[in-house]
Amino acid sequence: xxxxxxxxxxxxxxxxxxxxxxxxxxxxxxxxxxxxxxxxxxxxxxxxxxxxxxxxxxxxxxxxxxxxxxxxxxxxxxxxxxxxxxxxxxxxxxxxxxxxxxxxxxxxxxxxxxxxxxxxxxxxxxxxxxxxxxxxxxxxxxxxxxxxxxxxxxxxxxxxxxxxxxxxxxxxxxxxxxxxxxxxxxxxxxxxxxxxxxxxxxxxxxxxxxxxxxxxxxxxxxxxxxxxxxxxxxxxxxxxxxxxxxxxxxxxxxxxxxxxxxxxxxxxxxxxxxxxxxxxxxxxxxxxxxxxxxxxxxxxxxxxxxxxxxxx
Amino acid sequence: xxxxxxxxxxxxxxxxxxxxxxxxxxxxxxxxxxxxxxxxxxxxxxxxxxxxxxxxxxxxxxxxxxxxxxxxxxxxxxxxxxxxxxxxxxxxxxxxxxxxxxxxxxxxxxxxxxxxxxxxxxxxxxxxxxxxxxxxxxxxxxxxxxxxxxxxxxxxxxxxxxxxxxxxxxxxxxxxxxxxxxxxxxxxxxxxxxxxxxxxxxxxxxxxxxxxxxxxxxxxxxxxxxxxxxxxxxxxxxxxxxxxxxxxxxxxxxxxxxxxxxxxxxxxxxxxxxxxxxxxxxxxxxxxxxxxxxxxxxxxxxxxxxxxxxxxxxxxxxxxxxxxxxxxxxxxxxxxxxxxxxxxxxxxxxxxxxxxxxxxxxxxxxx
Numbered sequence: 069x070x071x072x073x074x075x076x077x078x079x080x081x082x083x084x085x086x087x088x089x090x091x092x093x094x095x096x097x098x099x100x101x102x103x104x105x106x107x108x109x110x111x112x113x114x115x116x117x118x119x120x121x122x123x124x125x126x127x128x129x130x131x132x133x134x135x136x137x138x139x140x141x142x143x144x145x146x147x148x149x150x151x152x153x154x155x156x157x158x159x160x161x162x163x164x165x166x167x168x169x170x171x172x173x174x175x176x177x178x179x180x181x182x183x184x185x186x187x188x189x190x191x192x193x194x195x196x197x198x199x200x201x202x203x204x205x206x207x208x209x210x211x212x213x214x215x216x217x218x219x220x221x222x223x224x225x226x227x228x229x230x231x232x233x234x235x236x237x238x239x240x241x242x243x244x245x246x247x248x249x250x251x252x253x254x255x256x257x258x259x260x261x262x263x264x265x266x267x268x269x270x271x272x273x274x275x276x277x278x279x280x281x282x283x284x285x286x287x288x289x290x291x292x293x294x295x296x297x298x299x300x301x302x303x304x305x306x307x308x309x310x311x312x313x314x315x316x317x318x319x320x321x322x323x324x325x326x327x328x329x330x331x332x333x334x335x336x337x338x339x340x341x342x343x344x345x346x347x348x349x350x351x352x353x354x355x356x357x358x359x360x361x362x363x364x365x366x367x368x369x370x371x372x373x374x375x376x377x378x379x380x
Numbered sequence: 381x382x383x384x385x386x387x388x389x390x391x392x393x394x395x396x397x398x399x400x401x402x403x404x405x406x407x408x409x410x411x412x413x414x415x416x417x418x419x420x421x422x423x424x425x426x427x428x429x430x431x432x433x434x435x436x437x438x439x440x441x442x443x444x445x446x447x448x449x450x451x452x453x454x455x456x457x458x459x460x461x462x463x464x465x466x467x468x469x470x471x472x473x474x475x476x477x478x479x480x481x482x483x484x485x486x487x488x489x490x491x492x493x494x495x496x497x498x499x500x501x502x503x504x505x506x507x508x509x510x511x512x513x514x515x516x517x518x519x520x521x522x523x524x525x526x527x528x529x530x531x532x533x534x535x536x537x538x539x540x541x542x543x544x545x546x547x548x549x550x551x552x553x554x555x556x557x558x559x560x561x562x563x564x565x566x567x568x569x570x571x572x573x574x575x576x577x578x579x580x581x582x583x584x585x586x587x588x589x590x591x592x593x594x595x596x597x598x599x600x601x602x603x604x605x606x607x608x609x610x611x612x613x614x615x616x617x618x619x620x621x622x623x624x625x626x627x628x629x630x631x632x633x634x635x636x637x638x639x640x641x642x643x644x645x646x647x648x649x650x651x652x653x654x655x656x657x658x659x660x661x662x663x664x665x666x667x668x669x670x671x672x673x674x675x676x677x678x679x680x681x682x683x684x685x686x687x688x689x690x691x692x693x694x695x696x697x698x699x700x701x702x703x704x705x706x707x708x709x710x711x712x713x714x715x716x717x718x719x720x721x722x723x724x725x726x727x728x729x730x731x732x733x734x735x736x737x738x739x740x741x742x743x744x745x746x747x
Contacts, residue, residue, distance in 0.1 A: 118694040132692040140686060142616075142637065143695040159698030170701045311701045 075351075098295035098319055100178045100266050104198035105238065106298030107253060108269040110276065111310065112283055113260035114169040116157055120252035120261060121146070124155040124236075127243045127251040149173070151225040154236040155252055160309045168303060170310040171252070171261060174221045174236035175290060176200050176298035177319070182213035182222055182235075184321035190233070191222075194240075198266070198298050201237040218294050218315055238263075266298050273300050295319030399449045403578050417585050426458070427584060428483055428491040430522055431465040434515040435508050435542045435551055436497030440533040441467050443570035447577065448657040460580060463491070466510070477511050484525050492580065493526035495519065495554040498535040498542040502550025519554055528562045528589060531555045532576055537565035537595075538675035555596065562589055565596040569672035572653050575601040595675065597647065606643035606669050609651040612636065617696035625666075636663060640684035642671030644691075 125132070125144065131152045135145035146153040155173040162168075180200045182191045190207035193200045202222075213222045213233060225231035238244055243251040253263035262269070273288045289301035293315045303310055331337045354362075400418040431441075445452040445468070456462040462469075463483035464476070471479055483491060497515075500507035505514035513521070523529055531554050534540040542551035555563050566575050579598050582590045590598040607613065615621070615635040622630035622639055630639075637644070643651070646669055650661045663669055668684075671677030681687070 116698065122693045126691070135695070138695075140638075140689075142689045142692060143619075144692040145695055147699040157694075157698065158701035160701035168701070169698075309702050311703055 098178045098322065100296055100298065101196065101198055102265070102267055103196050104178070104266040104298050105264065106176055106198070106266045106269055106300065107238070107250065107261055107263050108273055108300045108302070109171050109261045111168050111170055111260070111301065111303035111305075113258050114157070114171065115258055115260070116159065116169040117257060118157045119255045119257060120155055120171060121153070121157055123251040123255040124239075125153070127239060128154060130154065130234075149221065149223055151223045151228075151231075151234045153223075154234060158311060160305060160311075162305070162309070166305070168305050168310065170301075170303070172219075172221075172311065173252075174200060174238075174299070175219050175293075176236075176238065177218075177294055177321075178296040178298065179294070179319040179322045181216035181218060181294070181319075181321035184325055185212040185216035187212065199238050199240050200235075201240050202233050202235060204232045207233060216321070218313065218320070266300070269300055273302055276302060292317040295322055395449070402449075403574070403581055413585070417581055426461040427580070428487040429460045429462050429494055429580075430480065430483060430491055430526070431462065431468075431494045431496065432518060432522060433466045433510075434495065434497030434499050434519070434536070434554065435549065436533060436535045436540075438467055438496070439570040440496045440568075441465070443655075444532075444573040444576060446656060447573035455577075459577075460492075463487075480522075484522065488525040490527050491525065492583070493523055493529045494576075495529060495531050495536040496533055497554070498539050498551040499554050499557060500542070500549035500551050502548070507549040516557065519557060523558050523561055526561055528564065528583070529554075529558050530564045530566060530576065530579065532566045533571060534567045534569045534672055534675075534678065537567040537597075540569065541679050544679035563596050564589060564592065564598060566601075567595075567597065567673040567675075568648065568650075569670075569678065571673070572601070572648075572650065572655060574653055575649070593647070597673070601649045601653075602647045602673060604647065604649070606646045606648055606651045606663075609649075610643055610663060611651065612663060614696070617693070619695060619697075622666075630666060633666075636666070636668040638686060639668045640682070640686060641668030642674070642677050642681075642687055643669040644689045645677060645687050646671040646674050648673040 122144070124130070132141070132144035133146040133150065133152050134141050135143055138145065146156055149156055149172060155171065158170050158172065160168045160170060176199060178198065180191070180193055183189075183193050183200060185191075187210060188206050188208050190203050190205075191200065191213050192203060209224075209231060211222075211224055211233075214220075214224060222233045222235045224233060239250040243249060243254060247254060249263050253261050256262075262272075264272075270288070270291065273291075277284050277286060277288070283304055284302055285304065285306060287307065289303070289307045289312055290297035290299055295318060301307065301310075301312070308314060397414070397418065401414040404414040404417045433441075444455070447455070450459060452468075456465070456468060464480040466476070469476055469479065497508075499505070499515045499519055501516060505516045508515040510518060531537045535542055535551075536554040538555070539551055539553045542549060543553065555565055564579055566579060568575070575598065578600065579590060582598075582600075590600060593599050593602055595602075607616075610616075612633065612635045615633070616637055620629060620632075620634045622632075622634045622636055624630065625639065630636075635641070641663065643663065650669070651663065654661045654664070670683050671681075671687075677687075
């Protein structure tokens with residue numbers, strides 16, 4: 069069968085109509101649950117005592133990190149978050165006069181990319197309180213959450229035979245359960261990190277900005293970043309100095325989920341695609357009559373060739 | 381104040397209140413309780429105390445009678461009724477024994493028994509005998525009628541030096557022999573007298589025993605490690621250690637951990653309460669803590685051996701918050717040079733490729 073130009077255009081139009089299912093690339097506006105809990109860390113109040121680091125390790129039963137030059141193993145010297153450290157205090161030193169501390173741990177995003185990326189729901193987010201936590205019994209060790217996280221928070225237990233992902237879960241299973249407060253917030257001697265509902269913490273942060281505008285940069289990190297996080301930060305120096313990336317206000321996880329969920333909504337797109345392909349295949353299939361005719365032609369040719377051979 | 385007052389020795393009201401408030405704070409009671417503590421201290425129902433000495437050096441008694449607030453006289457005459465104490469009592473021989481038995485009879489079930497020293501058990505306990513009775517026997521006899529037993533010092537609490545290897549007298553702690561009475565251990569070699577005083581006052585004030593840890597030590601005094609409140613702690617966190625006695629670091633007051641300080645494993649309030657009413661304690665004078673309040677440290681490990689720290693804390697230095705710059709990218713010159721060679725390579729191969737098919741085509745044409 070010969071395909072005419074008209075035929076081709078016709079089928080192409082049908083196919084593209086199926087494929088080009090309209091979806092918008094704009095993520096919906098995220099809104100934190102009113103009951104969502106988080107932390108507010110105020111860098112200007114932190115004195116760098118690291119009581120939070122110690123308490124976190126005690127409460128969550130984490131091993132110490134040896135320093136290379138510490139033969140007696142007398143200190144816990146983590147240099148960054150790792151599989152033994154959920155929470156760390158770092159120092160930004162501008163010059164001899166100005167310095168600032170910063171505490172890093174999971175930001176508990178309103179739309180967490182780790183949860184979005186996890187293929188088996190090992191990373192989960194609580195509906196009510198918005199705590200992002202990890203279930204080791206579901207994890208398959210793919211480490212997509214590590215790649216997905218904009219803040220580089222989930223850490224993998226590389227030396228273990230049965231490794232887990234380690235990250236802050238607001239002491240969901242330990243201190244929060246027992247004392248209704250994460251260990252770091254409970255132990256902080258200066259109130260630099262406090263625990264509460266996100267809406268209250270956000271209001272408190274805004275109050276502080278109004279009360280002493282000269283002290284702060286005027287921004288609340290986590291209010292909008294990647295669609296907002298439940299952990300909020302105030303600081304007296306730019307957040308880039310404190311090791312935070314400048315991030316989009318749209319949630320990447322929201323966008324990718326939006327695309328995926330639109331594509332696979334009701335399984336329409338795959339059905340349409342394969343339906344279209346089937347259509348093409350069907351259209352190009354030769355009828356039984358055509359096959360018979362072709363066979364006849366073929367035998368004729370063979371016979372002719374044989375005859376010629378005999379003659380020569 | 382009456383003659384029977386707490387401080388008949390001439391302490392004024394201000395000092396009395398200061399002591400009461402201080403002891404209230406030490407016991408971990410709210411400040412508002414200090415009047416109650418003061419009332420308990422001046423009440424006339426002084427608790428009868430019987431003090432037994434076994435295998436010991438009397439250092440605990442020495443420590444106690446050197447406390448200045450209150451002084452010895454007001455302590456043993458006014459605060460408590462010290463009915464029997466082999467070192468301090470005036471009577472001796474049968475007179476002393478009579479005093480003991482009289483007090484036991486009159487105050488049966490009410491007196492506080494304070495035990496100083498370990499109890500020898502080898503050879504039926506013949507290594508320590510008073511009035512013809514072995515230490516184990518008199519402990520059993522006197523503890524029967526006691527309201528509570530306070531084991532003062534490491535010897536009576538945990539066995540101390542007597543129980544250290546090879547332990548020829550088979551010494552055991554007095555605490556281990558008492559099973560039917562509440563036992564409070566106040567270990568130390570010697571313990572701070574205020575720990576004993578605070579324990580007795582706690583009992584008098586609240587009519588109950590203070591909260592104890594799992595080694596039966598009062599938590600208000602033995603709840604935390606020496607290390608946690610040591611004045612040399614900042615040196616530890618910053619990694620400044622005295623390496624030898626008399627070296628530069630030692631004279632600068634650096635941390636004594638590497639000289640064998642047992643502070644990180646020793647539960648006691650020495651670094652806070654101090655000694656001798658003048659604010660000194662061993663570490664303040666440059667000697668490492670020897671861990672005398674722990675059952676398995678002093679007399680079981682060398683004084684100058686380093687201890688393994690189990691609850692480690694972060695040091696005094698910080699990781700950098702601002703991410704360090706990643707490896708420097710290629711600079712423009714390198715990029716240009718590499719680019720030039722790469723470009724030349726691509727150009728050359730393109731030229732060669734152009735030539736190759738031409739020959740092929742020629743051959744095809746010929747056929």
